[in-house]
Amino acid sequence: xxxxxxxxxILRALPEVAFVIDxxxxxxxxxxxxxxxxxxxxxxxxxxRMHDLLPREMADHFLDIVHRALKNRRLQRHEYTLTASExxxxxxxxxxxxxxxxxxxxxxxxxxxxxxxxxEPVVLWAAFNITARTELEEELRHLASTDDLTGLSNRRSxxxxxxxxxxxxxxxGRPL
Numbered sequence: 001x002x003x004x005x006x007x008x009x010i011l012r013a014l015p016e017v018a019f020v021i022d023x024x025x026x027x028x029x030x031x032x033x034x035x036x037x038x039x040x041x042x043x044x045x046x047x048x049r050m051h052d053l054l055p056r057e058m059a060d061h062f063l064d065i066v067h068r069a070l071k072n073r074r075l076q077r078h079e080y081t082l083t084a085s086e087x088x089x090x091x092x093x094x095x096x097x098x099x100x101x102x103x104x105x106x107x108x109x110x111x112x113x114x115x116x117x118x119x120e121p122v123v124l125w126a127a128f129n130i131t132a133r134t135e136l137e138e139e140l141r142h143l144a145s146t147d148d149l150t151g152l153s154n155r156r157s158x159x160x161x162x163x164x165x166x167x168x169x170x171x172x173g174r175p176l
Contacts, residue, residue, distance in 0.1 A: 018126040020113060023070060025050040025063045028118055054086060069110045069123045076110040079130070105131045 014032025022028055027045040050059040058080075069076045083103045106127045113124045145157035153161070169176050 016126065016128050018124055019045070020116065020118075020122050021050070021066055021125050022118060022120040022122045023066065024120065025059065025066065028122055058086070065108075065110055066123050066125070070112055070121050073112050076108075078108045078110065079105065080108065081105050104129055105134045 011031045017033030018031040019027055020029040020031070026049045027047065030045050045053075050062050053059075054062070065076050065078050081103050107130045108128075109126045110123050111126075113122045116122050145154060145160075146152070147154045166176065
């Protein structure tokens, strides 16, 4: 129908990506991800498991989050970093990709997807690239604690650090 085609066009155009993932960690469907620098081969993901594409420890951790979302039946949030090689694996790319970015920071929102027709329960894993935001936050932290001219800690930063040291010394019963 016309309405379904419109919805499909909207979902394809989403700049960020969302994955429908089943209890076994299998990618069932990929939605959005119009930014090819990050999600180049996203259409090839369905049918693959997280463990096929990601380092074992990361895949185990992600699968635990999927299981927690299904068990608790509520939204889970998770921040993580993917390196260029992990991004290549997720986009099913081999070798260097000229548009591939360096390590990227993501915030995921994982929610059970009730009513989705699949043999097993599934979640929607919506991944938002927060790299620019986290870099800006780090820069603001640096600017708030450092003198522009000298590059040394500013007064606020020095006083804060001294207060932490005093609290630790007092807590431990040691002289300053």
